Every structure is written in structure tokens, then in C-alpha cells.
Amino acid sequence: MNEFTESPERQALRREVAKLAGTFGREWFTERARAGEKTTDLWLEIGRLGYLGINIPEEYGGGGGGIGDIAAVCEELAAQGCPLLLMVVSPAICGTILSRYGTEEQKRRWLPGICDGTGTMAFAITEPDAGTNTHNITTTARRDGDGWVLNGRKIYISGVDEADHVLVVARTEDARTGKLKPVLFVVPTDAQGFEARPIPMEIVSPELQFQVFIDDVRLADDAVVGDEDGGLVQLFAGLNPERIMAASFSTGLARFALERAASYAKERTVFQGPIGSHQAIAHPLAQSKIEIELARLMTQKAAALYDAGDDMGAGEAANMAKYAAAEAACDAADRAVQTHGGNGITQEYGMAGLLVATRAGRIAPVSREMILNFVAMHSLGLPKSY
Ligand SMILES: Cc1cc2nc3c(=O)[nH]c(=O)nc-3n(C[C@H](O)[C@H](O)[C@H](O)COP(=O)(O)OP(=O)(O)OC[C@H]3O[C@@H](n4cnc5c(N)ncnc54)[C@H](O)[C@@H]3O)c2cc1C
Secondary structure, eight states: OOTTSOOHHHHHHHHHHHHHHHHHHHHHHHHHHHTTOOOHHHHHHHHHTTOTTTTSOGGGTSOOOOHHHHHHHHHHHHHTTOOOHHHIIIIIIIHHHHHHHSOHHHHHHHHHHHHHTSSOEEEEOOOTTTTTOGGGOOOEEEEETTEEEEEEEEEEEETGGGOSEEEEEEEEGGGSSSSOOEEEEEEETTSTTEEEEEEOOSOOOSOOEEEEEEEEEEEOGGGEESOTTOHHHHHHHHHHHHHHHHHHHHHHHHHHHHHHHHHHHHHOBSSSSBGGGSHHHHHHHHHHHHHHHHHHHHHHHHHHHHHTTOHHHHHHHHHHHHHHHHHHHHHHHHHHHHHTGGGGGSTTTOOHHHHHHHHGGGTSSSOHHHHHHHIIIIITOOOOOO
16 A cells, blocks of 8 residues: 555445445436435445445444545445435535534434434525525524524435434524624424425435425534534535545546446447547547546545545545536536437436536535635635635
8 A cells, every 4th residue: 555545445445335326226226216205225235334434433323433534435336326415415415514513412313313314404595586696595493491493494405204303503593693603503304393395406316405494493502513613624524525525436436437437449330449448439439538537546645635634625625526526517418418329318327417417516515616716815825816
């Protein structure tokens, strides 16, 4: 092993997860999506085997590993055609924030379920009117005796139907305007006044996005995670894991698209030799191979920096990795469709669905433009543009 190779344990983890996900596979995943069914079997199996909570401390049911481990799990699932967006949200964002800032009681209450898959937690920050500008969120928490009353709207929230709780980012009533002082609340999805409506999306996935309506939801005082005044730092704790996971989700999908394209290009023959013998087909696929490996390397660097406690270094690397991975995935999906010709847009071959799935990586959880803004400002020292 050297600095540019993952540890034997990490490599073994990748092989085990790939083997397991391969027994489910892409066809199983898309059938579930088209039938309106869920991937609960796979979710509970990765929970049972300890992969789901691999980044969470052992005393709360996790594996005691790092973001690099959970990112490897996320990537290998996607590389077998079973991308699970809730991995980004439940163990990586919510799991990290709770592990770092939850009280002992909160950790014992919520982390074991996140680890074994029986207590999935969604994450809600995006709002219809604030969009990318999360400083403008208006979901508001008002003190009410010993507890809180929450009101607001959220949009594009993934997996609310599969979650028992949602970690909701709000602001307190006395900080309704001005610079955001976020407060994080764990809200049960069956709370009175909490409603989630699915948004019809073009992504072929069993995991859905929701519009969330929060009307006078009453919460106990211990629904607040961490310090009421330190919410921004706590929120940032979830951002690097989110980006590293999103990058892994994209590189996994990109590997899946490329692998399918290369196999097809070796078999399909219409003139002399398989279509992969023509450079017009081979070169774009080779280009994708290079772009994916570069994105993977940057993702692994970001994870290594994060796990070593270098939050600043991890921030820059995680943004760059997320950007590179989303670009590599969009291009790989497009090239995979082209390689398949007409078959590329049939449901049977399932390539066209990857166009939208990979495209989402340029928008969420942070858009391509906001990453370019980050790099322009923080890496190049250019003036803030917004
Ligand atoms: C599949 C999917 C799953 C999601 N899951 C979740 C979830 O679980 N929880 C959650 O909270 N959110 C979730 N989101 C929301 C996601 O994080 C937002 O869609 C994203 O942050 C962009 O916000 P917006 O859609 O409101 O776009 P807008 O903010 O309206 O932006 C529109 C466009 O303008 C660009 N833009 C805006 N401001 C600037 C600027 N200053 N400079 C340059 N360009 C700019 C953006 O980059 C974007 O391209 C999900 C979204 C999708 C698509």
C-alpha cells in the first residue's frame, strides 16, 4: 500500500459490497422503480452487514470507520447499478451531524436505527423560495413553553416516505431576518402537521423527492441537535461528507455506464469488427475511463483529508471531487447511450435513464455553479460574486 492506493481493508470492503449489490443488480433496481416499489431489501441487508453505519462510532451500532469507508460503499452500490441516494443523506449527513453534535441520549436514540437501516433519517434544507441561497430559508421555530413550534416549506427532499425522521434546518423566530443562524431539528415524519407530497421526477429510481409542509409541528426541547447558537458550524459538519458521498454516487454511476458501454462495444458488430474497434466509439470511452479515475482519486483525497481532521483541506478537495465526478458521470452516461445506438434509449438496456440520474449530480446537493463560485473565491482569491 502507498499514499495513492486504498488500504487492503478498504479494497476488501469494495469487493464485498460489489458482490452483494451484484446479486441485486440494475434490472432489479429499475423494476422496483417502475413498479413504485422500494429497495428496502438491499437497504436492510447493507444495514445487517454493517456497511450502512460503517462511518458511525461503534458504541452506537456503527463500524467506527470514516467517510472514506461509507463513500466506498456508496460508490460500489452505484457501480452495480443500485445507486442509493439515501446513503448520502441518512448515514453520511445526518449520521455525521448527530455523531458530532448530538447529546448522548440523542445518539443512543437515533444512531442505531441509522446504522441498521430501521431508522432512516432524511435531511431537509432546500426551500422553494430560497433555493441555492440557504441563508434565505424561512422555516421558523418558535419557543413554546418547554418545546418548539415549527412552520415552513421544504422542497426536493429525498426519501421522506422511507424515513422515520427528517433532520430539518430552520431558523429561530428571533433570528427571522439577517444572517442565517440555523437550528437543526429532528422531526418525526408522523408528527401532526407534517405532510410530504411526492414530486413527479424524471429520474428512474425507487427513491423519490418530496415537497414538505410543516404546519405548527410541535417538538420537544430535545428535538434540537447541538447548540442553538452554533448551528452553522454544525451544518457545515455535514457538508463535506455530503459532497464526498455525492461524488462517490456519481463515480459509481459513471463506472456502471462505462462498463455497460464497453461490454456492448466489444460485442456489437455492424461493419467489420465490433463497434469498439472504431476509434469514434473507443476514444470517448477511454476518455471517460480517465475522467472517472481522476474524479475517484480526488474523492479519495477529500475523504482522506476529512478523516484526518483537515476540514479546510477537505472542503476544497470535496468540492473539486464533486464537480469532477458529476461531469465525468454526465459524459459517461451520454457516451454509453451513443455506444448503444437505438438500444441506448430503450427501457430494456436502461441507459437513457442514466442521463437524468447523472444529470442530477450537476444540480444537487450543491450545484456546479456554486462549486465554481467556491473555487473562484477560496482557491483563486477572486471576489465573491453573489
Ligand atoms: C434529485 C434531487 C434530490 C435532492 N435531495 C435533496 C434533499 O434530500 N434535501 C434537500 O434539502 N435538498 C435536496 N435537493 C435540492 C438540491 O439541493 C437543490 O435542487 C439545489 O441546491 C439547487 O437549488 P434549486 O433547485 O432551488 O436551484 P436554484 O437555486 O433556483 O438555482 C437555479 C440555477 O441557478 C444557479 N445559480 C443560483 N445562484 C447562482 C449564483 N450565485 N451563481 C451562479 N449560479 C447560480 C444554480 O447553480 C442553478 O443552476 C435535491 C435535488 C434533487 C434534484
